[in-house]
Amino acid sequence: MAANRLRAVVLDLDDTLIASERARKRAYVQLGADGIDPRQATAVNARWFDRYHAGECSLDELRTGRWIELGLSPERALEVDEQYRRHHSRIRPRRDAVRTLQTLHATGLKLVLLSNAGIDYVRDRVAAASFDGLLDGIVDIAHADFKPHPDAFQAALEIAGESPQHTAMVGDNLEADIEGALSAGFARAVWLTRRKPYPDARVITLRSLAAVPSALLGW
Ligand SMILES: [Mg+2]
Structure with a gap:
C-alpha cells in the first residue's frame, strides 16, 4: 500500500x-494481605472479563463476582474491588x-x-x-x-x-x-x-x- x-x-x-498490566500486577500484589494469590486473581479476572465480553454478566457483577470467586464475602468483595481499582490512576x-x-x-x-x-x-x-x-x-x-x-x-x-x-x-x-x-x-x-x-x-x-x-x- x-x-x-x-x-x-x-x-x-x-x-x-x-x-495497564504493570499497574494491575502491582495492585494484585498489594491485595496479598487479603490472602489473594496474584496468579489466581489474574486467571479469575480474565475469566470474568470473558464472561462480561460474552454478555453473560454486567460490569457490576464482574466487579464483585471476581473477588467472591477468590473466597471473599460479598461485603469484603466490594471493599477490595474499590481498593483494587485505585490502581487505574497509577x-x-x-x-x-x-x-x-x-x-x-x-x-x-x-x-x-x-x-x-x-x-x-x-x-x-x-x-x-x-x-x-x-x-x-x-x-x-x-x-x-x-x-x-x-x-x-x-x-x-x-x-x-x-x-x-x-x-x-x-x-x-x-x-x-x-x-x-x-x-x-x-x-x-x-x-x-x-x-x-x-x-x-x-x-x-x-x-x-x-x-x-x-x-x-x-x-
Ligand atoms: Mg490491549
Missing part, C-alpha cells in the same frame, strides 16, 4: 498506549506513546481509540496521559460489540470517516485487535508483542511503539 493511501489509524488503549503511558501519537497526528492521519473497556475508564486514562488533543475520536464500546467483532471496528471507521482499505489497526492483543481488524477488512495491522511475527503480509510485528510511525508511513 502506498503511504498516501493510509488515512486513518485505529489504536487499542490497554498495553498498547498505556502500561497506570502510566507506555514509553513513546505521546510521541508516537504526535508523529502520526502530524502527518494528517485520523486517529481513533478503540478499547473494550468502559468509556469512563477510557476517557479518564486518555486525559491523564494527555492523549486528548491527539485523537480524532474514541469509540464508546457500550454502543457496539466488543472486539474482535467487526462492529467494533466499524464503529471506529465511522468516527474516522474512512474505509477499512485506508485504515490500519495498532494493538497488543492478537485475537481482539489484530485478527479482529483483518476480519473487518483493515488494510494493515501492527501487533505490539514480544512474540514471533504473525505470518500474514498485512501484519507487522513490533516490540516498541516508537517504531510504529515509520512502519506505517513506510507501507
